[in-house]
Amino acid sequence: MNKPLQVIKFGGTSVGSASCIKNVIEIIRAATRESYVVVVVSAMCGVTNSLIDVIAQCEAGNSRAVAAIFSELRARHNAVVGKLIKSDVDRTTISRKLESVFEDGERWCQATLSREFTSVARDYISALGERLCAPLLAAALKQSGIASKAIEATELIVTDAHPGNADPVASKTRERCEAHLLPLLQQGIIPVVTGFIGATSEGVLTTLGRGGSDYSATILGAALNANEVVIWTDVDGMLTADPRLVAEARTITEISYQEATTLAYFGAKVLHPKTLCPVMQSGIPLWIRNSFAPELPGTKITSTGFADCGEVTALSAISEASTIALRGPAILRAHEVIGRALTATASVRLDVLLAFSSSTQGEINLAVAPSIAKPIVEALQQEFANEIERESLDPIEVGQTVAIVTAVGRNLLALNGTLERVFAALVRERLNMIAYVKGKSEYNISFVIEKRDLQAVLRTMHQEFRLGREDFATTSNQRYFVEDVA
Ligand code: ADP
Ligand code: ASP
Numbered sequence: 271m272n273k274p275l276q277v278i279k280f281g282g283t284s285v286g287s288a289s290c291i292k293n294v295i296e297i298i299r300a301a302t303r304e305s306y307v308v309v310v311v312s313a314m315c316g317v318t319n320s321l322i323d324v325i326a327q328c329e330a331g332n333s334r335a336v337a338a339i340f341s342e343l344r345a346r347h348n349a350v351v352g353k354l355i356k357s358d359v360d361r362t363t364i365s366r367k368l369e370s371v372f373e374d375g376e377r378w379c380q381a382t383l384s385r386e387f388t389s390v391a392r393d394y395i396s397a398l399g400e401r402l403c404a405p406l407l408a409a410a411l412k413q414s415g416i417a418s419k420a421i422e423a424t425e426l427i428v429t430d431a432h433p434g435n436a437d438p439v440a441s442k443t444r445e446r447c448e449a450h451l452l453p454l455l456q457q458g459i460i461p462v463v464t465g466f467i468g469a470t471s472e473g474v475l476t477t478l479g480r481g482g483s484d485y486s487a488t489i490l491g492a493a494l495n496a497n498e499v500v501i502w503t504d505v506d507g508m509l510t511a512d513p514r515l516v517a518e519a520r521t522i523t524e525i526s527y528q529e530a531t532t533l534a535y536f537g538a539k540v541l542h543p544k545t546l547c548p549v550m551q552s553g554i555p556l557w558i559r560n561s562f563a564p565e566l567p568g569t570k571i572t573s574t575g576f577a578d579c580g581e582v583t584a585l586s587a588i589s590e591a592s593t594i595a596l597r598g599p600a601i602l603r604a605h606e607v608i609g610r611a612l613t614a615t616a617s618v619r620l621d622v623l624l625a626f627s628s629s630t631q632g633e634i635n636l637a638v639a640p641s642i643a644k645p646i647v648e649a650l651q652q653e654f655a656n657e658i659e660r661e662s663l664d665p666i667e668v669g670q671t672v673a674i675v676t677a678v679g680r681n682l683l684a685l686n687g688t689l690e691r692v693f694a695a696l697v698r699e700r701l702n703m704i705a706y707v708k709g710k711s712e713y714n715i716s717f718v719i720e721k722r723d724l725q726a727v728l729r730t731m732h733q734e735f736r737l738g739r740e741d742f743a744t745t746s747n748q749r750y751f752v753e754d755v756a
């Protein structure tokens with residue numbers, strides 16, 4: 271191999287329409303001038319949500335709604351085929367391919383109508399969007415004179431058997447990637463791989479969690495020992511806050527793996543929280559770039575980041591978290607109770623975002639994603655069945671919904687005054703804080719707040735730490751700095 275190797279991933283908005291796909295083709299064409307390229311692609315935007323709706327409608331026995339969603343999805347994909355694929359032969363081939371994926375999905379739905387989906391069936395239906403998009407993009411590349419081949423990641427990414435939240439088995443994935451992808455690259459063919467999915471070594475399809483195509487890209491990047499991974503999305507890079515909530519948010523030029531991972535874990539949707547795990551050890555850099563503004567350099571994520579940032583690098587937000595209170599005399603042994611709670615939830619692969627004590631004495635609260643609050647309560651009830659029976663713990667149930675804002679930076683805890691500045695700023699703006707939690711590492715402090723205050727708290731903190739400042743030292747790249755200000 272005489273050129274560097276890039277794995278480039280396109281998110282749902284970047285491939286959301288025929289004109290977006292044309293854009294993406296030019297980005298791929300430009301990348302192939304300098305590098306070998308492996309493309310990873312998500313479903314077109316909105317498609318995975320529709321498929322999840324298919325599952326719900328199917329379980330409810332609503333076959334008409336299922337048919338209506340499939341018909342909408344067919345129309346959307348076929349319209350893009352019509353716009354992009356001019357050759358009759360190629361159009362027939364890709365239309366047949368897409369139809370076979372739709373029929374496959376419909377068969378699974380018919381077999382499961384009015385019954386609860388198994389988690390394997392859920393994964394199978396949620397994955398249809400990527401299985402439609404990869405062949406569509408490969409056909410569009412061929413139409414534009416770029417040799418390419420769609421590949422289902424079930425052939426490449428070997429995972430453990432955790433439906434909905436699978437993790438890769440690195441050694442087997444590496445073997446498969448080398449065997450399937452390197453020969454294509456050597457022949458000048460661009461592999462277009464489905465994001466979001468993998469398969470167990472027995473061949474059962476799994477998914478990597480919502481937003482998991484980012485993770486797919488770094489899994490392939492690590493397996494192929496790529497020179498870099500580029501995540502093409504719909505914003506200029508990783509920003510100092512979610513731009514939908516803070517208009518003054520600025521693009522960070524360079525940030526460390528640790529900080530970016532912490533931001534992603536605490537709600538920065540631009541990256542799946544596990545994205546950086548596969549590339550951290552080998553130090554492969556990851557870029558986040560805007561497919562709608564490819565002239566901008568984006569954000570580079572590296573082991574060191576850019577040393578000269580301020581005390582807070584960025585803020586992330588979780589707009590809704592359910593709280594689960596553990597209260598009763600057993601809480602006197604708080605450390606033991608928290609330890610057991612976290613072990614019990616981790617063993618069923620359910621993430622607790624934060625554990626915090628509230629002002630009420632003898633109470634520990636867990637904050638969790640609302641979608642998994644119920645299974646977490648069940649896991650806790652099982653773990654603490656004895657204590658509940660003996661009344662040393664109250665019955666466990668889902669409590670109020672809160673929001674969480676997390677400040678991420680290097681050495682946050684070593685620098686005095688960060689907390690005090692947040693307290694003072696919130697008091698000044700008459701905003702309440704329910705609790706704050708220092709991270710396990712020095713990288714973050716999280717603030718639990720009322721849901722309705724989210725945007726106000728974010729804006730207040732963004733201003734307090736001057737994250738929108740134009741001369742702020744999150745930039746090591748003058749070219750970008752100048753363009754951004756202009
Ligand atoms: P894709 O479909 O390309 O994977 P996502 O919608 O998953 O894109 O992620 C991109 C979105 O993440 C942005 O549109 C933005 O609203 C949101 N986001 C949240 N926090 C941040 C942040 N700190 N920096 C950049 N984007 C963020
Ligand atoms: N299509 C999947 C989702 O919507 C994966 C991804 O977009 O990364 O969650």
Ligand code: MG
Binds near residue numbers: 281481484540541542
């Ligand atoms: Mg995403």
